[in-house]
Structure formats: structure tokens, C-alpha cells
Amino acid sequence: MRKVVVEKKILVANEEFANKNREFLARLKIPCLNVISSPGSGKTTILAKTIEALKGKIKIGVIEGDIQTDIDAQRIRATGAPAYQINTEGACHLSAAQVNYAFDKLPCETLDLVFIENVGNLVCPSAMDLGETAKIAVLSVPEGDDKPAKYPAIFSRAAAVLINKIDLLTLADFDIEKAKADILKLNKNVKIFLVSAKTGDGMQQWNTWLTELSNKTKVT
């Protein structure tokens, strides 16, 4: 009983910060996308390539969540975009309070879009409301086509899924049609992009989707 009460309190505190974040984003009229995946699915590479492709069109900032190191923020900064690194020191996902703090550290007033790269974890971040505009899931081909069925939470909640590393399709036993069907069974309105951040394959559709989202948010 006590456990339930305490968990409820923690979630209420998180929700307060999530609401603040939503208000902040609404005031600035910019979308914020919370990117969630297993470790090593290619989140940082996708973000770095997206920033480069949209340079001069959409100004992007990134909040990087990692347990340790600032490797990912360094990779983002190398593209010229602003990035703020949060180290969770063991915690398995970012909280809305951490994102709220990071918003203050980024030049958000000058940005058109903010990405949150969550801690690499296909489970825990999916249940946490950060006040984001939408959640984005990344699934990489070497992880296997059974992951949507085995880890349904994030695939049910994502506005878009990027199936990354399609350059490895011939080497992995990955059935694209099965993965897509399993994702759509969980979430019939989700947008699915087949991409290789490495080769650039499929990235244009994703970049167009982001541009449209950014433009739409500006006029609402």
C-alpha cells in the first residue's frame, strides 16, 4: 500500500514538470521529440545526420540522456547544433524535471525543434511523460523483428518508428513485413520509416516529416 502511495507521489511530481515543459513548448511553438530505443540502435547517428540534412532549414537542439559520459553530446555539437548532456548516474530513464532543467541550458528561443535522446533502454523510458510533443521509437535491424511483440509499450505509444540499419537487411534474419505488421497491430496510426542513417537511405522521408511537423507547430 505504502509502495503505491509513494510511486503515485513520484509520478505526480513528474507530471507537474511534464506540464511545465508542455506549456514552455506551446509558448515557443516548437515541437519536442523524445527518442527511445535499445542501446546502440543508432539514435545519435540518426540525430547527427538529420541535423546536417536540415541545416539552414530547421534549427535543432538536442538534450542527451546517458547514464555516464558526454560522448553523445560531443557528437551532436560536432554538427554545429547545441546539445546539453544529462548524466543520470545509474537511472534508467530521463525525468521531466531533468528535461525542464535542460530547456534552460539550451537556446530554445532560437530553435525550431528539440530532440530528447533518452537513455538507451527499450523498456523504462516509454512510461515516463516528459511533456514531449511525441515519442519516437527506433528499432535497428540487427536487434531482430521480434522486438515490437516483445517490448510493446514504446511501439504502442510512438508517433513514428524508425527501422534503422536497413543496410544490414541482407545479413540479418529480419522480416520487414512482419515487423511492420506487429507495430501496426499495436498502433495503427504510427508512421514507419525504413532508414539507414549510415548510408542515408530513407532519411529524406523522415526529414520531410520533421519539417512538416515543425511548420505545423509554428502556426498552431
Add this chain to the structure above:
Amino acid sequence: MRKVVVEKKILVANEEFANKNREFLARLKIPCLNVISSPGSGKTTILAKTIEALKGKIKIGVIEGDIQTDIDAQRIRATGAPAYQINTEGACHLSAAQVNYAFDKLPCETLDLVFIENVGNLVCPSAMDLGETAKIAVLSVPEGDDKPAKYPAIFSRAAAVLINKIDLLTLADFDIEKAKADILKLNKNVKIFLVSAKTGDGMQQWNTWLTELSNKTKVT
């Protein structure tokens, strides 16, 4: 304050079951290995190939932990080995109580070795004592060589690390020496195996290590 008290209670309850599991394994004189990794690193394939390679030498049983589905238990049973599937229904790691329950469902008296395949998650399972003999980490090449530095907890605690999917080394930017150095910096006594469960490369050394562990546990 209340949060700390409650978390302590939960951990004490887990420790009681972990101790029961340790006593059970000591009575049977069999090792139990808790295999931890990101989703899609190849845990199930490693276990299936290990079972096949050691057939007639070491009798292996498997406790499968997944959020949803019994896909992995089915894959293990296809090798002829007994497997018990636990569905955590959203929880991000197995608990000692779940493992205790699963020991009852497997023919442990007839086994030489039990594997626990934990939920695919490089973060949360590493802090949880299941009463296992040792933790085993799996890192797959497509995940990237920066993972030991970014997710140090499991690499610090593992008795052995399998770097899997080395058949993809030429296609991924993965520096084996860097990964090994980062792992050894965290854990100087760890045993590192370079393997491809798919091609069989390097699996013999791992199988020999398991056989020695099983034999050693029998006479202690």
C-alpha cells in the same frame, strides 16, 4: 524519506529470495548464470547454440524473462532443453522471487547448469541480485564499442562478457581493442569472449569455460 524506506523494504524482500536461490543452487551443486544485455544482442541464439554444442556433456535448463511473449522459451525448447518462461508484464527486470518460482518449474535435480536470460535491458537488471552464481554480459558489435563506458554497471559486475556478432565487424565501426580496454578498466578479472553465435566462431572457448565452471561447482 518514505521512498527510501519503501525501496529498502523491496530490496530486503528480494534479498531473502536471492539467499534462498543461492542455498538451493549450493545444495544441488549447479551454477546458475544470469545473462544480461540490450534487446537483440543475441542472448537466445547464444544459449540455443551453447545447448546444442554441449548436448550429451552438460544438461542445461533455461529461465526466460520477457515482458511479453514466450518466443524465447519456444526457441530454447526446440533444442530439447527445458525452459520456463516468465512474463514480467511491463517490469524491466526479473526478481529473485520470480527465479525462485521458476526453479520449481524446471527439473533442476537433473541439470548441470541453469541459465537465466533476463529481460533485454542493459541498465536495470544489473543491480538486481537473483542469487545467481555469476552475471554474464553480452554486447553485440552493431551496438557500438562505446557501450561499456556508457553503461558501466553490468560490465563492472559480470564474470564474463561475450562480444557477439563478430561476423559483422567489417560492417560496423567497432574497435575491439577499445571495447576490451574499456571493459577491463571497469573489471580487471573479467573473462572476455569474442564470438559469433551465428557462425560458431569463438564459441568453443565459451563452451569450455562453461564446462569447467560446471565441473568445478560439482566438487566444491
